[in-house]
Amino acid sequence: xxxxxxxSGNEAIATAMKQINPDVVAAFxxxxxxxxxxxxxxxxxxxAVDTEFVAVESEHSALSACVGASAAGGRTMTATSANGxxxxxxxxxxxxxxxxxxxxxxxxxxxxxxxxxxxxxxDSMGARDSGWIQIYSExxxxxxxxxxxxxxxxxxxxxxxxxxxxxDGFITSHAIENIDLVEDSKVKDFVGEYVPDxxxxxxxxxxxxxxxxxxTHCFExxxxxxxxxxxxxxxxxxxxxxxxxxTGRNYSLFEEYMTQDAEVVTVVLNSxxxxxxxxxxxxxxxxxxxxxxxxxxxRPFPVDELATALSRFKAVAVMDKAESFxxxxxxxxxxxxxxxxxxxxxxxxxxxxxxxxxxRDVKADDIEFVYNQLLEITGTGKVDSVFNYxxxxx
Amino acid sequence: MxxxxxxxxxxxxxxxxxxxxxxxxxxxxxxxxxxxELGIEGSTIGxxxxxxxxxxxxxxxxxxxxxxxxxxxxxxxxxxxxxxxKTVFTYQGDGxxxxxxxxxxxxxxxxxxxxxxxxxxxxxxxxxxGQMAPTxxxxxxxTTTPYGRKADLHGFPIHVCEMLATLEGTAFIxxxxxxxxxxxxxxxxAIKKAFEVQLAGKGFSIVEILSTCPSNWGLNPxxxxxxxxxxxxxxxxxxxxxxxxxxx
Numbered sequence: 001x002x003x004x005x006x007x008s009g010n011e012a013i014a015t016a017m018k019q020i021n022p023d024v025v026a027a028f029x030x031x032x033x034x035x036x037x038x039x040x041x042x043x044x045x046x047x048a049v050d051t052e053f054v055a056v057e058s059e060h061s062a063l064s065a066c067v068g069a070s071a072a073g074g075r076t077m078t079a080t081s082a083n084g085x086x087x088x089x090x091x092x093x094x095x096x097x098x099x100x101x102x103x104x105x106x107x108x109x110x111x112x113x114x115x116x117x118x119x120x121x122x123d124s125m126g127a128r129d130s131g132w133i134q135i136y137s138e139x140x141x142x143x144x145x146x147x148x149x150x151x152x153x154x155x156x157x158x159x160x161x162x163x164x165x166x167x168d169g170f171i172t173s174h175a176i177e178n179i180d181l182v183e184d185s186k187v188k189d190f191v192g193e194y195v196p197d198x199x200x201x202x203x204x205x206x207x208x209x210x211x212x213x214x215x216t217h218c219f220e221x222x223x224x225x226x227x228x229x230x231x232x233x234x235x236x237x238x239x240x241x242x243x244x245x246x247t248g249r250n251y252s253l254f255e256e257y258m259t260q261d262a263e264v265v266t267v268v269l270n271s272x273x274x275x276x277x278x279x280x281x282x283x284x285x286x287x288x289x290x291x292x293x294x295x296x297x298x299r300p301f302p303v304d305e306l307a308t309a310l311s312r313f314k315a316v317a318v319m320d321k322a323e324s325f326x327x328x329x330x331x332x333x334x335x336x337x338x339x340x341x342x343x344x345x346x347x348x349x350x351x352x353x354x355x356x357x358x359x360r361d362v363k364a365d366d367i368e369f370v371y372n373q374l375l376e377i378t379g380t381g382k383v384d385s386v387f388n389y390x391x392x393x394x
Numbered sequence: 395m396x397x398x399x400x401x402x403x404x405x406x407x408x409x410x411x412x413x414x415x416x417x418x419x420x421x422x423x424x425x426x427x428x429x430x431e432l433g434i435e436g437s438t439i440g441x442x443x444x445x446x447x448x449x450x451x452x453x454x455x456x457x458x459x460x461x462x463x464x465x466x467x468x469x470x471x472x473x474x475x476x477x478x479x480k481t482v483f484t485y486q487g488d489g490x491x492x493x494x495x496x497x498x499x500x501x502x503x504x505x506x507x508x509x510x511x512x513x514x515x516x517x518x519x520x521x522x523x524g525q526m527a528p529t530x531x532x533x534x535x536x537t538t539t540p541y542g543r544k545a546d547l548h549g550f551p552i553h554v555c556e557m558l559a560t561l562e563g564t565a566f567i568x569x570x571x572x573x574x575x576x577x578x579x580x581x582x583x584a585i586k587k588a589f590e591v592q593l594a595g596k597g598f599s600i601v602e603i604l605s606t607c608p609s610n611w612g613l614n615p616x617x618x619x620x621x622x623x624x625x626x627x628x629x630x631x632x633x634x635x636x637x638x639x640x641x642x
Binding site for chain 2: 029030031034037038041042045046053055057058059083112113114116129388
């Protein structure tokens with residue numbers, strides 16, 4: 001029987017970590033992810049886990065310690081937000097290129113400056129090309145579930161890539177929701193023992209981790225890393241299917257909500273998808289054919305699947321909670337237009353909305369405005385403005 | 395009628411956001427009095443940290459720059475090098491200076507940057523609500539050391555003044571406390587001397603100020619002062635570590 005609980009998003013992540021019982025957790029507090037290592041340190045102090053917990057002096061050291069622990073063959077986790085993730089930047093690339101299956105709970109917060117502790121996706125979006133698998137979570141349940149699946153995905157011998165499990169700072173990290181927890185023994189069976197193929201001081205196979213890698217081999221290693229990211233897509237689906245059999249909760253690369261006969265959809269990550277679903281329900285009651293696509297897996301980017309799904313609609317609004325400052329749309333928009341073009345999908349009219357930067361609240365009315373704009377586009381066939389900002393004072 | 399008490403001009407007349415019993419307000423006042431007495435308002439620039447005093451630019455009557463977590467000494471270095479005739483100070487807590495920013499403080503000090511650092515040590519991470527800091531005392535309970543800091547698990551408290559005193563670039567180093575009037579007066583003297591050392595171009599100066607965090611220590615303000623005296627003073631010995639007799 002699943003365990004009914006009421007947990008905040010941070011508690012949910014810490015609970016998943018407790019059930020997984022990793023070998024090493026190294027972290028440095030930063031709002032709003034601070035509670036994750038804080039709750040976890042209590043589990044350590046109480047002997048509820050066997051984990052070595054290291055309260056390091058910075059995020060750079062946190063992820064560096066994770067690199068060491070993972071290279072040593074340990075199951076390794078950390079948590080951070082915003083500038084903490086930015087301070088990890090150098091080591092993010094080291095971890096992925098060394099193919100170390102570290103798990104990072106990213107509690108999304110806007111990246112300074114200006115200094116701001118509230119939610120947007122500028123932190124993890126900036127790390128989108130760092131070679132980490134990125135999984136986004138609408139609510140506490142999804143954050144918990146994604147965390148349970150993360151180790152399985154990361155440690156798969158054909159993947160061996162670090163995984164970032166993202167959720168919205170404060171909005172879900174600090175909001176208490178009902179949640180179904182999986183029993184400890186089932187988590188243990190599902191996640192399994194981590195038996196790395198290569199690790200330090202394996203007498204049968206001595207290794208050097210991260211040695212100099214010039215033009216004779218570096219390109220091949222990058223190519224292998226890119227291949228692992230491609231393979232990760234299949235592995236994510238396999239693990240999700242297995243998780244579905246365990247819990248009855250279904251996960252894919254993205255979620256479609258009310259899309260079957262939809263003419264227009266928004267594409268939106270994390271907690272705003274919850275708001276958008278509410279708006280979809282309201283508009284559906286008025287007979288409007290609206291739907292929602294919620295990407296769950298952003299890295300690897302599901303190019304084929306998203307292009308196929310989006311080809312069915314007349315107008316699509318891609319919602320970005322991060323600015324690219326490229327004068328040409330947010331990161332999700334750029335990837336989606338690229339996917340559609342590469343797959344020869346030119347049917348849907350596409351618009352981009354940058355929203356919620358620095359924690360600006362996004363209300364149902366705002367989302368409804370976007371749907372109404374899309375419906376107007378389907379009526380006129382004309383797009384007046386491709387790049388738009390939602391809820392900003394101009 | 396003679397004015398016997400007034401706010402220093404360098405401290406803006408606005409309410410502070412700090413918790414009841416927090417000693418940041420005293421530190422702000424002492425720095426401001428020193429700026430007034432030295433007549434350096436208008437030629438002084440501050441660098442704000444990340445931590446509880448992240449927005450102290452609202453309180454000091456001078457231009458300030460918000461640094462990334464721990465980077466205040468590096469930012470201050472840049473300001474002082476660009477404006478060599480101005481006075482530059484950083485205001486940092488133990489999370490900012492003694493954890494994430496350890497490299498910056500050590501290297502600004504060893505380069506002998508002509509800046510002044512006001513280092514507020516309350517033995518805990520205040521802003522993120524009470525986790526173990528590098529300055530946390532052995533056996534001190536924090537949210538990440540619920541059964542107390544243990545040397546074998548969590549290491550030892552870091553002694554910043556003693557560490558920096560080994561560096562040749564440092565000119566003035568003193569540790570003070572705020573637990574009574576006498577010590578508050580001593581703290582002011584040390585802060586003034588630290589600024590004077592900078593004004594005289596002698597090198598890097600730092601004042602470590604033992605402070606309270608009643609909210610995260612779980613004590614009322616009076617108990618917190620007592621806790622500081624009984625627990626912090628034996629570990630963090632007060633006094634001058636360098637530059638006591640420096641001519642300024």
